[in-house]
Amino acid sequence: MDGLIALFSDPSVWAALTALVVMEVVLGIDNLIFISILTNKLPEHQRRKARRLGIGLALFMRLALLSAISWLVGLTAPVFDLGLQGSPSAYGEPSFETQFSWRDLILIVGGLFLVWKATKEIHHNADPRPNDDVFDVARAGLSFGAAIVQILVLDLVFSVDSILTAVGMTEHLPVMVVAVVCAVLVMLFAAEPMANFINRNPTVVMLALGFLLMIGAVLIADGFGVHVPKGYIYTAMAFSAAVEALNIWSRNKRAALAAAAEPPTHFPQG
Template sequence: MEWLSSPETWIALLTLTALEIVLGIDNIIFISIIAGKLPANQQNRGRQVGLMMAMITRILLLFSLAWLARLTAPLFTVFSHEISGRDLILIAGGLFLLGKSTFEIHERLEGEEGHASQKVAASFSGVIIQIMLLDIVFSLDSVITAIGMVNEIAIMVAAVMIAVGIMLFASGPISSFVNDRPTLKILALSFLLLIGFSLVAD
């Protein structure tokens, strides 16, 4: 437990926490938009459950060090470009994000949001599953980065828990801010569209 008294430990904790928060901004935006399709009385719960499940997912990824290490190993080559398990996950996530963002933008531009919202609102679990799947994609790189920065798993877990705690506090105001401004919501969806494209292109 000597590492607890080391200044480097606390610097690493602060750095990782900041990294998790910065990389989690797009996650909060996505959660806000998806949870916004739930009935008003379920939206806050949807955001909270989504973020808590996201935290559990990230912690499980942290404890899967051997699996994560294998993810970066090349599986096959396409046009002289090595493709790893990580690449496949990011491509799949990017395609999903591209499709989802395009669909959401289309709904808002075509004025069919009300009809679609009723359809999605019937499935609270569907919203949570979408949040969890995308969080795996969003958190994969940050988890791999964390593993490269710190040796102590406890520091990584603590950073994730602190970051999610802050995001839980901030998700409500951010969600209200985004959902109350249609133009900003379109910009947020365009941002997610760009992220999806970058995930596929990367």
């Protein structure tokens, strides 16, 4: 206990904790978007339960990975080498890595799954099946289980990336635990409003699926050693979200003006 008090009395630790919480929240946005889109496909009475269960699994998985942090760091060690040379870049080095670690394989598989899932959902939204609501209700139990399994798969991918980022930012395990718990609590409180907002605005669904498609491609590239700075990714996402917010504001403004211009349908009795 005295060690924890001494640790958190250091201003540099609080600075590292603040930076790590912000980073974990930003990294958690991807996971939250996926959970929101997936759970919105469930019947109304199952959505909140699925969101809470999915986010709870994310917290459990990240704390479990923190407890085995030495094993997790070992996932970055190469496990095999293809023995190939990528085409040289502008600096004369191979454009992609030929040595792969377990972390690389997890990112590649997770990225492929995310690209497949986002593409499937985009196709579903662009070409919905007839009597879709009846079909979904008929398989509600299966849909809930399938949703939890898919959330669990993505939780694993995002958790590995999240914890390895935490390890690179601080060496203090209590700081990592506090940052992860704070980030997951933010996700828990933001899950319901985000899911409801996405559900009310169909165009936001397509934008969010586009985000997931991009994130999946970035995960695959990262697994092959092509590291795209996350600042570029999140800046592009923020810009797209700002443009979509202007579109929503414009649509709501036009709808309000149209409603105000409509003549009254009922006249007071004289």
